[in-house]
Amino acid sequence: MNNRTETLIPVVGVITDVRIDTPDVKTFRVVTPEGKKAFDHMPGQCAMLSIPGVGEAMFSITSSPTNTEFMEFSIKKCGCVTDWLHQAEVGQQITIRGPYGRPFPVEEEFKGKDLLFIAGGIGLAPLRSVINYCRHYRDDYGKIDIVYGSRSMDDLVDYKEIVDEWTKDTNVDVHLTIDREQEGWDGHVGFVPNFVKELGFDTNKTAIICGPPIMIKFTLQAMVELGFNKEQVYTTMELRMKCGVGKCGRCNIGSKYVCKDGPVFRCDELDELPDEY
Amino acid sequence: MQKITRDVLVNKAVSLLEAGEVKAVLGWGKGEFSYDVTPTVFESADELRENFVWNDFCGANFSKYLVSKTRKIQGKILVFLKPCDTYSFNQLLTEHRFDREKVYAVGVPCEGMADIAKVKALAGDGISAIDFTDAGLVVTTLYDDEPKTITYADALAERCVNCKSKKHVAYDELLGESGEVLESARFDEVEKIEAMTADERFAFWQGELSRCIRCNACRDVCPACTCEKCVFDNPNSGAENKAPATSFEEQMFHIIRAFHVAGRCTDCGECSRVCPQNIPLHLLNRKFIRDIDNFYGEYQAGAEVGSRAPLVDYNLDDLEASDVFDRRDTE
Amino acid sequence: MRKFSLSVLSEVFAEIAKNATLYIPATDNAGGAKFTKWAEGVEYLETLNTVKSPKDFFFPHTEDLMEFKVTGKNIELFDIREESEDFVVFGVRACDVKSFDILDRVFLVDPVDTYYASRREHGVIISLACTRPAETCFCGTFDIDPATPAGDISAWKTEDSIYLEANTAKGEALLAKLDVLTEECDTEAVETQQEKIRKIMDKLPLKDLTTDSFGGGKTLDLFNSEKWAELSESCLGCGTCTFVCPTCQCYDIKDFNTGNGVIRYRCWDSCMFSEFTKMAHGNSRLSQLERFRQRFMHKLVYYPENNEGIFSCVGCGRCLSKCPISMNIVKVMKALGGEK
Numbered sequence: 001m002n003n004r005t006e007t008l009i010p011v012v013g014v015i016t017d018v019r020i021d022t023p024d025v026k027t028f029r030v031v032t033p034e035g036k037k038a039f040d041h042m043p044g045q046c047a048m049l050s051i052p053g054v055g056e057a058m059f060s061i062t063s064s065p066t067n068t069e070f071m072e073f074s075i076k077k078c079g080c081v082t083d084w085l086h087q088a089e090v091g092q093q094i095t096i097r098g099p100y101g102r103p104f105p106v107e108e109e110f111k112g113k114d115l116l117f118i119a120g121g122i123g124l125a126p127l128r129s130v131i132n133y134c135r136h137y138r139d140d141y142g143k144i145d146i147v148y149g150s151r152s153m154d155d156l157v158d159y160k161e162i163v164d165e166w167t168k169d170t171n172v173d174v175h176l177t178i179d180r181e182q183e184g185w186d187g188h189v190g191f192v193p194n195f196v197k198e199l200g201f202d203t204n205k206t207a208i209i210c211g212p213p214i215m216i217k218f219t220l221q222a223m224v225e226l227g228f229n230k231e232q233v234y235t236t237m238e239l240r241m242k243c244g245v246g247k248c249g250r251c252n253i254g255s256k257y258v259c260k261d262g263p264v265f266r267c268d269e270l271d272e273l274p275d276e277y
Numbered sequence: 278m279q280k281i282t283r284d285v286l287v288n289k290a291v292s293l294l295e296a297g298e299v300k301a302v303l304g305w306g307k308g309e310f311s312y313d314v315t316p317t318v319f320e321s322a323d324e325l326r327e328n329f330v331w332n333d334f335c336g337a338n339f340s341k342y343l344v345s346k347t348r349k350i351q352g353k354i355l356v357f358l359k360p361c362d363t364y365s366f367n368q369l370l371t372e373h374r375f376d377r378e379k380v381y382a383v384g385v386p387c388e389g390m391a392d393i394a395k396v397k398a399l400a401g402d403g404i405s406a407i408d409f410t411d412a413g414l415v416v417t418t419l420y421d422d423e424p425k426t427i428t429y430a431d432a433l434a435e436r437c438v439n440c441k442s443k444k445h446v447a448y449d450e451l452l453g454e455s456g457e458v459l460e461s462a463r464f465d466e467v468e469k470i471e472a473m474t475a476d477e478r479f480a481f482w483q484g485e486l487s488r489c490i491r492c493n494a495c496r497d498v499c500p501a502c503t504c505e506k507c508v509f510d511n512p513n514s515g516a517e518n519k520a521p522a523t524s525f526e527e528q529m530f531h532i533i534r535a536f537h538v539a540g541r542c543t544d545c546g547e548c549s550r551v552c553p554q555n556i557p558l559h560l561l562n563r564k565f566i567r568d569i570d571n572f573y574g575e576y577q578a579g580a581e582v583g584s585r586a587p588l589v590d591y592n593l594d595d596l597e598a599s600d601v602f603d604r605r606d607t608e
Numbered sequence: 609m610r611k612f613s614l615s616v617l618s619e620v621f622a623e624i625a626k627n628a629t630l631y632i633p634a635t636d637n638a639g640g641a642k643f644t645k646w647a648e649g650v651e652y653l654e655t656l657n658t659v660k661s662p663k664d665f666f667f668p669h670t671e672d673l674m675e676f677k678v679t680g681k682n683i684e685l686f687d688i689r690e691e692s693e694d695f696v697v698f699g700v701r702a703c704d705v706k707s708f709d710i711l712d713r714v715f716l717v718d719p720v721d722t723y724y725a726s727r728r729e730h731g732v733i734i735s736l737a738c739t740r741p742a743e744t745c746f747c748g749t750f751d752i753d754p755a756t757p758a759g760d761i762s763a764w765k766t767e768d769s770i771y772l773e774a775n776t777a778k779g780e781a782l783l784a785k786l787d788v789l790t791e792e793c794d795t796e797a798v799e800t801q802q803e804k805i806r807k808i809m810d811k812l813p814l815k816d817l818t819t820d821s822f823g824g825g826k827t828l829d830l831f832n833s834e835k836w837a838e839l840s841e842s843c844l845g846c847g848t849c850t851f852v853c854p855t856c857q858c859y860d861i862k863d864f865n866t867g868n869g870v871i872r873y874r875c876w877d878s879c880m881f882s883e884f885t886k887m888a889h890g891n892s893r894l895s896q897l898e899r900f901r902q903r904f905m906h907k908l909v910y911y912p913e914n915n916e917g918i919f920s921c922v923g924c925g926r927c928l929s930k931c932p933i934s935m936n937i938v939k940v941m942k943a944l945g946g947e948k
Binding site: 080 | 512
């Protein structure tokens with residue numbers, strides 16, 4: 001029996017780096033005790049991290065699949081498992097299993113297209129994986145626009161990487177915004193949905209939105225106003241999960257399980273599902 | 278058989294509803310069979326005339342529903358209360374769990390309710406009809422057997438065999454007549470368990486509680502369990518569990534619950550009625566009631582609104598903890 | 609077809625128990641029946657349905673999944689899975705046998721749940737035709753025939769004998785071991801028995817319940833029905849229906865610190881519970897209406913949508929007899945248009 005693979009049984013992972021991103025977001029670098037990447041994944045997929053005795057929770061894998069050395073997780077402090085992780089130091093072991101879920105269609109639908117990424121707050125975490133994947137295979141994709149907003153300057157996740165790397169890429173435009181005026185900030189101020197409308201993008205782009213549910217809702221409305229079809233817009237969802245493989249029965253929206261059939265959904269697919277997320 | 282008829286109840290509810298005195302009626306709703314009655318909120322006279330049920334299977338106690346329904350429904354809600362239900366009603370008022378002004382309580386006399394499990398044990402499964410006759414419940418089955426007559430006494434639920442009171446302790450209006458507080462034998466079973474040795478008692482409860490499936494029905498139906506957030510539902514409590522991690526925990530759930538309702542439990546017996554595994558949970562509560570009676574003088578939770586339960590009251594004559602400890606050896 | 613006289617029932621049980629653990633319906637000492645490990649002296653109890661369904665055999669109420677030892681910053685993980693022992697369950701009704709197919713479609717699809725799979729591989733099911741279906745039965749609604757139960761071996765009980773017919777290789781192997789105690793026979797007695805059962809089926813009060821209004825593709829219509837408010841009005845939010853249901857399969861995974869390590873275990877969970885979908889930052893089903901609707905939508909729409917039209921209900925009637933407020937799938941189906 002023990003030679004049969006059991007998805008619920010994780011492997012041990014080690015935290016080899018902890019980066020403080022914002023007052024409540026830290027990015028954790030994880031490898032196996034042998035120093036290798038725990039498993040391969042595609043952008044948008046998730047992994048179950050756990051601390052025995054504390055609990056297990058699903059997180060999107062923030063690092064790009066093109067990183068062959070380690071995985072990264074940007075995690076906001078907001079519950080039992082995340083509180084505990086935020087106290088963890090380098091060298092701390094955790095458990096990890098995955099990858100889970102349907103990734104962004106980077107090889108199919110996204111190829112050759114102009115891409116528009118729109119993120120709010122910690123919503124950048126799942127998008128960072130696909131942004132860096134597309135940057136890695138730069139020639140496969142058209143123009144990349146990134147709209148990113150947060151409550152304040154201090155709440156912008158991966159700010160250093162955005163400024164030092166993303167803004168310097170050719171054919172990549174980064175548009176940052178924060179909710180309220182702040183000293184030392186000379187960029188745009190305002191909510192993401194309005195910012196998107198102000199920027200007014202070409203409707204030939206494929207858009208990827210991630211953020212708090214309310215932000216997704218209003219941004220999607222703004223996109224439709226700009227003339228986008230829902231078929232052009234992708235998002236990634238989050239609901240309570242335990243198993244990660246569509247069996248424990250709690251992350252469903254209608255007949256779809258977010259862990260297995262998502263977390264990535266094309267927005268027109270969501271219209272077919274009951275409004276219960 | 279219930280002496281007061283369905284029509285009396287329906288007419289009362291319809292007249293108050295049509296007069297606009299109440300906005301809704303909390304009553305017993307018709308099921309698929311003769312015995313599966315669902316607590317229902319009726320909002321029209323037609324619904325009442327069509328679906329309201331009053332028979333020997335109307336055991337459900339509506340008092341607890343008032344906590345949520347009085348918050349939800351604009352205007353007054355009519356509630357039918359059997360004598361034992363009125364104790365829960367008062368106890369909830371004592372605990373300030375609902376707004377009395379939003380309720381119109383109609384007391385209904387009760388001759389005792391039947392337990393469908395007892396009926397099935399005597400008449401068999403496959404019940405196609407139950408007729409309520411003077412001689413008893415006449416049960417017809419699907420199998421061409423002769424209909425069986427079960428006397429009301431034989432069908433009576435345990436809590437009704439040991440009915441503590443036919444007296445309504447709360448109502449705005451009474452239909453029929455109210456009765457008296459009764460001398461019941463409800464502590465006989467408790468005494469039997471007390472007479473056991475500690476090992477026997479442990480084995481007894483282990484046998485009963487091992488059947489528990491942690492469905493929480495006992496807690497969810499209990500009029501004394503109205504916490505906005507139960508400790509057993511709180512993942513951060515350290516005690517949250519849907520299933521016992523160990524057999525010890527399984528027992529702890531019921532013991533903790535019994536402690537929590539001690540002094541507030543009116544002995545309405547809903548916990549045992551709803552238990553899918555027929556665990557005699559009421560015996561735990563009755564043990565507490567009996568101990569409180571013995572230690573502090575007789576006390577009936579819910580007998581009056583605002584009474585100070587012995588466990589939350591203090592007077593100089595109170596038993597010392599050491600007295601209780603000493604008594605343990607003599608029992 | 610083989611048969612044996614009821615007078616040798618305990619010899620047959622003893623023979624089966626020589627090679628595998630045998631479970632039979634026996635009294636639960638509280639007026640009900642439960643599947644009990646057979647040993648000398650355990651009496652077979654003729655009962656229609658056990659209080660708890662036999663899903664426990666494959667998907668136990670609680671089970672340990674793995675263990676951890678935590679030392680400082682280090683974690684050691686122990687795979688404690690063990691191959692299930694061989695076991696036989698006697699007396700499983702047709703509805704409950706069907707429930708195993710429904711659970712298989714969850715646990716045996718990729719990635720296979722190895723805990724479940726191991727038990728499934730090592731379990732042999734001897735079903736038993738229902739001689740007296742009850743008023744709460746509606747298996748016919750889901751095309752289940754209680755006169756021809758599935759399973760590794762189908763069994764029929766008459767006044768004096770039990771008749772056996774193997775349906776699978778596992779069943780044949782077991783039946784072969786009972787050669788000495790059983791004799792070859794024709795199917796006449798069984799056919800007479802089946803006739804009798806079907807006559808009762810025709811009289812069942814719920815025989816006209818249909819699934820016509822349900823199934824895949826009906827999500828939005830049914831989800832948005834106004835009936836849910838009324839149907840869920842007095843739901844207590846307990847887990848009785850879920851836990852007595854043979855097809856409910858939701859589970860939770862939790863950690864238990866023994867003081868000497870951590871056991872990660874799985875236990876049944878219920879979509880009726882208030883914290884079922886609660887996350888650190890919110891809950892997607894805040895009201896009992898939403899939770900109640902989820903349970904029935906899952907059985908009548910979502911599951912069939914994902915499983916070729918098969919419903920996740922077998923009409924065993926347990927929820928009908930056990931729900932504290934007597935609200936159940938039959939009332940839900942009728943309210944939403946499910947009667948001929």
